[in-house]
Amino acid sequence: MTIVAIHRKKITVVGAGFTGATTALMLAQKELGDIVLLDIPQLENPTKGKALDMLEASPVQGFDSSITGTSSYEDAANSDIVIITAGIARKPGMSRDDLVSTNAGIVRTVCENVKKYCPDSTVIILSNPVDAMTYAAYQALGFPKNRVIGQSGVLDTARYCTFIAQELNVSVEDVRGFVLGGHGDDMVPLVRYSSVGGIPIDTLLSKERIEAIVQRTRVGGGEIVNLLGSGSAYYAPAASLVQMTEAILKDKKRVLPVIALLEGEYGYDQLFMGVPVILGGNGIERIFELELTADEKAALDKSADSVRNVIKIVQG
């Protein structure tokens, strides 16, 4: 009998806080690979404890992924995917941009280790302000641009689609749309490309109702921050990271909005921002450049300016 070795995928989640731990559990539940959950040495025992607790859910839920808690990058060696959630989260009254200096330092330190221990990995960044943190990661990693990807658009689009489904009392499964631009309050939900069961939403909802949904989407992260009172969203962010990871590991060639390095697309150069891409086995395989109206382009320019200003802080 010939035994064929099957290579199990390895996924490291750096940062074992709210988003990191939730992501690790969701990844394991979907059996996307073996999971390493990594945090700082001072939190090694709690990280091991979270991982063991998740593992002990596996007989009940019937998943066969291993989950290892650690503070050592040796345990993360040769991961296929590394997800970076390390950093501080905002509190009510703060903007994501207020986190920039602290999190840029953390993301750089993490990326130096990722570069050393996981040189062939595809890296997904969640830490905020995420457009600028994706830039910082790209600089520190030195990886090709297709393997450095930021998470914003999947989450922002999920919020947008949730609100549309609620408004029309229809299944979320039938709502399509996406959000372009930076992960800030001037992100650009594209109404013209939004539909329900193929029906454009501007034929179903008034201008005022659509504007209210667009505005609620833009401040969707802040709505959760204010409700939680401390910390920020983690269930929907984790679900978004899992969708991106699945697209890459299964080479699904999903069309999703993610943060990518723009080199001339949409008229922007050397800017990381949310755009629709094909996400597959090679990471970002293609960027779709859409025709925009003058109003849409003006809104995207405003969002790009905000991202550029934060990137300037990272550049020092």
Ligand SMILES: NC(=O)C1=CN([C@@H]2O[C@H](COP(=O)(O)OP(=O)(O)OC[C@H]3O[C@@H](n4cnc5c(N)ncnc54)[C@H](O)[C@@H]3O)[C@@H](O)[C@H]2O)C=CC1
């Ligand atoms: N891009 C997006 O759509 C979203 C971004 N975020 C961002 O994700 C980040 C994490 O959020 P949460 O998990 O809620 O925060 P959290 O505070 O619960 O967890 C962060 C974890 O990172 C760890 N950490 C700090 N420095 C580290 C280092 N050098 N190496 C390894 N781990 C380190 C901390 O010990 C902590 O356990 C925040 O910056 C937040 O703003 C959160 C939700 C959505």
Ligand SMILES: O=C([O-])CC(=O)C(=O)O
């Ligand atoms: O709002 C925050 O600080 C966390 C985040 O990016 C989001 O939930 O969209």
